[in-house]
Amino acid sequence: MGAEHGRVPVVLVHGARTSRTMWRAQVGALERSGRRALAVDLPGHGALRGESFTLAAAVAAVARAVDDVGGRALVVGLSLGGYVAIEHRAQRPEQSAGLVAASCCTDTASPLRRPWLRAARWIESWPDSGERLNRALVDATVPRAGRADLAEGGFALDAMSAVLAETGRCSPLDRLAQGRSPVWVVNGRLDHFRLQEGAFVRSARASGAPVRLVVLPGAKHLVSLDAPVAFSRVVLEAADSIEADARAARARSAGAQLPGARPADERGGVGDDDDVVPEPLERRGRDRP
Template identity: 60%
Template sequence: MSTSVDGVPVVLVHGLRTSRTMWRAQVDALEAYGRRAVALDLPGHGTRSGTRFTSAGAVNAVRDAVDGAGGRALVVGLSLGGYTAIAHAARHPEQAVGVVAAGCCTQPSRMLVGGWAVAAQGFARMPDRGAAVNGFLVRHVLPPAGARDVAAGGFALDVVEDVLREVGRTDPLTDLARVEAPVWLVNGRLDHFRTQERRFVAAAPDARLVVVPGATHLVSLVAPVRFTRVVLEAADEVDRRAGG
């Protein structure tokens, strides 16, 4: 196990309703390889559950995490975190030396966001605000280690409507076209959010697609070893570019 810290740091951005604890496997593995890893909580999630979620606030949270890691980083995000990582790189090119965006190859159309909003309103009307359903899904779609990690920081059950409203106003394809750094778009083969991956790959000036066999939307949790390998390979490539 390496004990020195070298190369570009990695900043990890979680998905909707989860928190920075979902990245435990990646943080442990990256640090074992001597790579600094910083997982953050977005507004409305984890340790920031009392803060209202906005897209601008999410991008600012990534900006602050990168500043704290030295000012430049490979930014890795899953789902909401992937969209946020892309938006951050478009707005702060001086900070993003690379982007790994997973589970976010679908443009947030009005129809899609509206459907999710109706479902979110239904859960919000339940006595437990959908906690039991959420717990059931976590236990049945994730391996035990992933379920423990994602639950460790608690679930932000009240943030969904704010997130959907904000995401519905974003344009990740336009953001991708502005990203100067290399982009890795990572999707599980069975991910329902990979409907437009060819458009997303084509939108970015320097993009490559990684599809993980057998994995679903939560690819970093259901295939942690394979996902971490992608992140390590991306970090090595941006290091070579910086040195070359």
């Protein structure tokens, strides 16, 4: 599994115009649980802002990160990172212990993509590349702790048009139907990217892999920043489930050599097919605005 002491490592992939620092809350939670966590910068973002964004280069960046943590990992992606993580799972199934696809339930072939691309190019042509608009949107929609996490890695204000052009070439619904590793589809209840949530879940289930849908109350598109404790809990439960499956598989393999042995079901986390809507966690520190 590429894990230390039976713990599955986790690779986290950020959204468009942000960077790996958006995952600071989740990296901290995962490390406290004893797991190795690595948040990566995609081309054109963060420390790689000087590089051109392409889907192929983004998938390659995720693959390198998985190699760095042992060769097989739970990959967590949000928005752009979710689409990249879906593509990585399809292209590199041997590296995928599981997928958490967050805030990416609109097909990239949506008719909305072309007008959004025109708007992105127009904003990037402004003298400040939309810096003041971006700051106002972040200040208005992201909790204080999340704003600090986003600002730490800076904003790739000139990356959006390349991101939209490149992601338009992928087919996440088709790609979700490929691969065999378990999938968690995670959305904020108020996310405008939930347009095709049901279709994404059905496509993932068409592969025969276990799939969970998790909707977090009160959260918007940047679900990991709006509800960091609740989102971290989903990632931890996903990792627990993958690890429990691995233990159960080893027990079954050992039991097959012992007549009459029936290893106990060790599956952790959430059930295979049930949709899950966790209770609000507003009492828990950083989930407050």
